[in-house]
Amino acid sequence: MADIAEDLGVSLMTVSKALRHHSDISEKTRKRVIRRARERGYEPNWMARGLATRRTHVVGLVIPDLMHSFFAEIAKGVASVLDPAGYQVTISNSDENPANEERQISTLIARSVDGFLIGSAERDSGGAKIFKSLRIRKIPYVLFDRLPASAGAHYVGVDDEEVGRLATEHLIEQGCRTIVHLRGHEVSTGVDRVRGYRKALARHGFEFSSRYVIRAGNKEESGVEAMRKLLRLTPRPDGVFCYNDAIAACAIRVALEAGLRVPSDIAIIGSGNFRHSDFLCVPLSSVHQSSLLIGRKSAELLIEIMGSEETVPARRILIPPRLVVRESSLRTAK
Amino acid sequence: MADIAEDLGVSLMTVSKALRHHSDISEKTRKRVIRRARERGYEPNWMARGLATRRTHVVGLVIPDLMHSFFAEIAKGVASVLDPAGYQVTISNSDENPANEERQISTLIARSVDGFLIGSAERDSGGAKIFKSLRIRKIPYVLFDRLPASAGAHYVGVDDEEVGRLATEHLIEQGCRTIVHLRGHEVSTGVDRVRGYRKALARHGFEFSSRYVIRAGNKEESGVEAMRKLLRLTPRPDGVFCYNDAIAACAIRVALEAGLRVPSDIAIIGSGNFRHSDFLCVPLSSVHQSSLLIGRKSAELLIEIMGSEETVPARRILIPPRLVVRESSLRTAK
DNA sequence: TCGTTGTCCGCAAGCGTTTTCGTGCCAGCT
DNA sequence: AGCTGGCACGAAAACGCTTGCGGACAACGA
Numbered sequence: 001m002a003d004i005a006e007d008l009g010v011s012l013m014t015v016s017k018a019l020r021h022h023s024d025i026s027e028k029t030r031k032r033v034i035r036r037a038r039e040r041g042y043e044p045n046w047m048a049r050g051l052a053t054r055r056t057h058v059v060g061l062v063i064p065d066l067m068h069s070f071f072a073e074i075a076k077g078v079a080s081v082l083d084p085a086g087y088q089v090t091i092s093n094s095d096e097n098p099a100n101e102e103r104q105i106s107t108l109i110a111r112s113v114d115g116f117l118i119g120s121a122e123r124d125s126g127g128a129k130i131f132k133s134l135r136i137r138k139i140p141y142v143l144f145d146r147l148p149a150s151a152g153a154h155y156v157g158v159d160d161e162e163v164g165r166l167a168t169e170h171l172i173e174q175g176c177r178t179i180v181h182l183r184g185h186e187v188s189t190g191v192d193r194v195r196g197y198r199k200a201l202a203r204h205g206f207e208f209s210s211r212y213v214i215r216a217g218n219k220e221e222s223g224v225e226a227m228r229k230l231l232r233l234t235p236r237p238d239g240v241f242c243y244n245d246a247i248a249a250c251a252i253r254v255a256l257e258a259g260l261r262v263p264s265d266i267a268i269i270g271s272g273n274f275r276h277s278d279f280l281c282v283p284l285s286s287v288h289q290s291s292l293l294i295g296r297k298s299a300e301l302l303i304e305i306m307g308s309e310e311t312v313p314a315r316r317i318l319i320p321p322r323l324v325v326r327e328s329s330l331r332t333a334k
Numbered sequence: 335m336a337d338i339a340e341d342l343g344v345s346l347m348t349v350s351k352a353l354r355h356h357s358d359i360s361e362k363t364r365k366r367v368i369r370r371a372r373e374r375g376y377e378p379n380w381m382a383r384g385l386a387t388r389r390t391h392v393v394g395l396v397i398p399d400l401m402h403s404f405f406a407e408i409a410k411g412v413a414s415v416l417d418p419a420g421y422q423v424t425i426s427n428s429d430e431n432p433a434n435e436e437r438q439i440s441t442l443i444a445r446s447v448d449g450f451l452i453g454s455a456e457r458d459s460g461g462a463k464i465f466k467s468l469r470i471r472k473i474p475y476v477l478f479d480r481l482p483a484s485a486g487a488h489y490v491g492v493d494d495e496e497v498g499r500l501a502t503e504h505l506i507e508q509g510c511r512t513i514v515h516l517r518g519h520e521v522s523t524g525v526d527r528v529r530g531y532r533k534a535l536a537r538h539g540f541e542f543s544s545r546y547v548i549r550a551g552n553k554e555e556s557g558v559e560a561m562r563k564l565l566r567l568t569p570r571p572d573g574v575f576c577y578n579d580a581i582a583a584c585a586i587r588v589a590l591e592a593g594l595r596v597p598s599d600i601a602i603i604g605s606g607n608f609r610h611s612d613f614l615c616v617p618l619s620s621v622h623q624s625s626l627l628i629g630r631k632s633a634e635l636l637i638e639i640m641g642s643e644e645t646v647p648a649r650r651i652l653i654p655p656r657l658v659v660r661e662s663s664l665r666t667a668k
Numbered sequence: 669t670c671g672t673t674g675t676c677c678g679c680a681a682g683c684g685t686t687t688t689c690g691t692g693c694c695a696g697c698t
Numbered sequence: 699a700g701c702t703g704g705c706a707c708g709a710a711a712a713c714g715c716t717t718g719c720g721g722a723c724a725a726c727g728a
Contacts, residue, residue, distance in 0.1 A: 011707070076401070249610060359676070
């Protein structure tokens, strides 16, 4: 930068301001400066700039599990808006472990990132003092997908109650009489879907029984067990709404192994609409959630609140889910 | 930091050195400083430090496609060693597009990251001047999974020739007579697997024909088409080795739709051993590649070469693949 | 006593930007 | 002519840390 200044016979300040389109600089010199900078291949030094401005232009993306393509796609969505906006994204993976999550957020705070995008692994029961700590330091953050009660903040996610409703009503329409829900764990997505499930049952005059809500977590292993348990119920359920597609895939397999036909004996629907649903033994119906959109929207929201000086009133953005019907739930003749 | 110095009645320098375990400082004062620092919750400012030392402690991880769980797992492996070592990882996704890749690496260079981990999307035909530019600037980098001819450098990956050999010989052992390879595109992994396939054929006295190597890329869509083409060949192949599991999943479906039985009419094996292989119509045999290990090893290698002042002679680490047999290729009676 | 060595510590000078506050200059007005 | 006000630019300080060097002091051998 000094070199450029010397080249042009102006001061270093002029160069600095010109490059940042500061209003102080005349159109003419700015052009000259910018041109010369390009010629010399000047790149601003981020550390120096950061040191002076106290902003890093780095945002931390905290994800429960990169291996779920759902979250991987969110990461893509996030990058697709943060990249062009000049932000650097650093991803960290909490492995669904709230303790990890806290630790990672802490180290990112120490690294002084400008903002956070958090898909929290925090259980609603959890303390979540980390969010308080973020608020104290006035570090902007947006939560996505999961909304821990303790976090209370900007949020972007799918309308999970609607997810539950869509899936359940679909099963009802397909003529299922006894509908079970393999639920997720105690994060907002899990809870809300249960609520949607209950509401749908109620609306159609079905009786709700807590025996018909079985905890399956969100990993395959736990799904197998939950499904086995489910099949031992009497009367045997003829419709299953699963927390996610991984669980649903298990469910299908367990059902087939038990000699049942899917969907005629038992209809199964998942949620998340993951990439390989088409390739399962029985192509899986699912409630689609646009993870790309979640990523995009949360990134946009974060940029907005990082930009404004004032603290922005908490905002919630809900993305409507969409039913994708494949074979696993299709019992009506076409 | 100044505060701590004042607290203890020592100079700021002493504090700085003490915190970095500089040899200049007596054990006693160091203890005092460190203790006080903890009490006051001191966190070093990375920008300031970076500005002074010209190192950022950030490494760029460039990945062709986060949505492939293969790469997502590599990312996890990388993080699992870089995190504890005090490095920050920023992931960027090239979408299998060499132009994106170059752009992203460039912006990361401008951000002055300390090193790169690159799973290159570069085709072997490509120019790849970006690698030259890295070498000129003496920025350390390690390639993983893919090894573009033009990159010539530290590399960690699976022994892809061995992948091809394992899969092909397995099919031969299962009694397949006409074995086809649905190959990937022009990256090293694709090319090497073809070579392994050929060698295995040769070793067992099978004839090689280029008609039996069909380009399928690495996405599902292209797989369907390739598989259809394959089924029209005469004599009809009875063994298929697919570039990856996504392609293999397609292959199974297309085969079933065509009225063939898998594996008795046609045996199919993939590569990558992805998470949901168990849930396909026919559980998919695959050649497992430990992506976690790839991630780990490359991160370790990078740390090593970032640490040493001298330029380290190029090293290649090959990870042996492992055959995982499930139903889709199992024709011999048990 | 005097140099010599070694240990522990502090001074000063950066690292590459931005920010705040001038300063000179000219146009335009009275 | 004198004043105001806006415009284009520059000087100096700051951001928080590190590095190179030199200084104080004690212990030690001669």
